Amino acid sequence: MDKKKHQPPLTVEEQILNLKSIGLTMVDEEDAKDFLNDVSYFRFIKAYSLNLKEKNGMYYNGVSFEKLKHLYLFNANFRQILFPQIEMIEINLRCRVANHFSHKYGVLGYEDPINFINIEHHTAFMHDINVEINRNSKSPFVKNFKLNYEEGKIPFYALIELFSFGLLSKFYKNMKIEDKKIIANSFNVGYKYLESWIESIAYVRNICAHYGRLYNARLTKTPKLYKQYTYEKIRNNRIYSILLCLSHLIVHDRHWEEFVDTIEGLLEKYSDVNKELMGFPNNWKDYLV
Template sequence: MGEVKQHQPPMTIDEQIENLKNIGLIVEDEEYAKRILNDISYFRLIKAYSLNLKTNEGRYRENITFQQLVDLYLFNANFRQIIFPEIEKIEINVRCRISNYFAEKYGVLGYLEADNFVNVKYHQEFLKDVHEEIRRNSKAPFVKNFRMNYAGGMLPIYALMEVFSFGTLSKFYKNMKNPDKKAIAKSFGIGYTYLESWLESISYVRNICAHYGRLYNAKLSKTPMLYKEYSEAGIGNNRIFGVLLCLKHILKNDNHWNMFVDKIEILFDKYENVDITTMGFKENWKALLENDK
């Protein structure tokens, strides 16, 4: 372990701007910069969106401006906002298909039985998650109704699915028996090993979007298994473009998907300083991402 660093003392907004100028950032309008840094923290804006814009000595490369950093931040915010509704569609669809299938095969309370799953330990952890989700949603009318008016007070699987986090939903699918996973994946026209991998990765991206995180120039720690055609084309799975390809295949019957792709193109045109390669996009990204019309 190297030498432990000491925390730097806090800087006023004026000192933050002076520091940026001293390391080579062009600040054309200091009053504008003050307003921005009063609304968006230095750490969130400067630290995150200066990646790849500095030399090894820690100075900004020539002609990098404060406005460029702001534009990257605004691009990321808009990019995140148009991705989230597509993930929402998948989340709702998967909840529905799993609950319908599982209830029909195992009964509405079949999720309580460890024999209906692969791993007993994971099932025990899942039940802990269930109790926590129910506790957090205890004031929801439908939760109160089942708790107070039904034998045992347990929620049926179709209601329980509505209080699952996407992460819990992904873990539920992962612990289903292979024939059951295959049946769900088949309804999407996808192999179950792919769907399992994709749901985990999409859940991770969903959390980034929900917590105002950065997708621009970010390496993803939960990576999806990509089809061979993509990996052979040099498309990596640790950037957001790889995840978008997964969304494309799950939503292949969605008539609005190509409108989403158009929105991405409009964003790229609006924010010309965006380096799309840092997100895994290839030159022919639009042709790869569009569904056949």
């Protein structure tokens, strides 16, 4: 089978002509040109045209450039308000893991594989964290411990600040079950759920950090949901499932209520958004507040 040849690059003017030739309507062509000068054609068109084209590659009747732009802007705004919620969970989890593990096993207990479930995973962790230590060798707190403490080792309560969310998730997953239970109990959830949730949340965090698409995206790392949600046929491979996880991990104070209200406001502002493509049920707000 012959492989496809790469298409030559298009100027913004040529991009506009190409979009019009496949049925995409435009209310303001100059505005479209300005937008495509700021947001790449590939990032924008390829991602936000999903489910809006026929099999022959033509856009469905009524699909406009402005509709795609609204989907893009919704995604950007949604991503920006979601990231701080994830950051809160990440910081809380770091703190609780650091406090429990350091007190139980000592500040250098992370070096001993006996304190974990899987020795091979611990070996991989030690390799990963040494890479991070070397990468952050000029960081003031790393230099301080390296120069001024016995054997230049870094205590766990400080070391954990070098963890990515992904590495934090892996560390938790390899902790002993009795330790995982204590951490999970502090969030009032079962440890198997917390283990699944933080892995999925870390995955979504990386999408946010790389300005990726959450709208109409199928999650690769899917969280284990409570039966009450599966009975309601809420899918765990859409972004709404992550909101459900966050709702169980974050205190429902005014901050959380404002977050949910902001989502509602975005959905009202960008009426082209199809909530079902993000896994939102009709009564989506009831589950979050």
